[in-house]
Amino acid sequence: MSAKFDLLPDAALYDAVAEALYALAFGPGRHVKAAARLREGHSCRRDVSFVALADGRLIGACRLWPLITDQGHEALFLGPIAVAPDQQGQGLGGKLVEACLEASDRLTALPVILVGDLAFFEPYGFQRVPKGQLILPGPADPNRLLWRPAPKAETAAPSGKLMKKV
Numbered sequence: 001m002s003a004k005f006d007l008l009p010d011a012a013l014y015d016a017v018a019e020a021l022y023a024l025a026f027g028p029g030r031h032v033k034a035a036a037r038l039r040e041g042h043s044c045r046r047d048v049s050f051v052a053l054a055d056g057r058l059i060g061a062c063r064l065w066p067l068i069t070d071q072g073h074e075a076l077f078l079g080p081i082a083v084a085p086d087q088q089g090q091g092l093g094g095k096l097v098e099a100c101l102e103a104s105d106r107l108t109a110l111p112v113i114l115v116g117d118l119a120f121f122e123p124y125g126f127q128r129v130p131k132g133q134l135i136l137p138g139p140a141d142p143n144r145l146l147w148r149p150a151p152k153a154e155t156a157a158p159s160g161k162l163m164k165k166v
Helices: 012-026 030-033 091-108 116-126
Strands: 006-009 050-054 057-069 072-081 112-115 146-147 160-164
Touching: 006 091, 012 057, 012 072, 050 091, 057 091, 072 146, 091 116, 116 146
Parallel strands: 072 112
Antiparallel strands: 006 050, 050 057, 057 072, 057 160, 112 146
């Protein structure tokens, strides 16, 4: 277990190792989830995505992806977030989330959406999306669809069907 790590902006050179970490963390079923549909064949925003390195080894990754709704609302989609099994329990996942959100706050004026546990994400300003307000491209537990407004922005969650922003 390593107590020291560096948080760095994501870059293409980390893609293969990050994918291996996501595969380890989420298994082969990760590709059938609704959230995966918003990422497949799409590029994350490297300027607001981060990786964690310890002694040159990638031990964590968290990415944000540009989205738009069919109602014209832009947003960023957080995930996946993964930490190497031997590095879990040190708060690294939270540090990755904080780094992504701080960069997003600085560089965009966009709300952030994710599918996850409210208990983990609520301290970062996330709340449940009102049922039926956002539609994912596939089944997902509506209680796990969360959002966080951009600083000094609208206080209502985006609405409509979520799609990749190209």
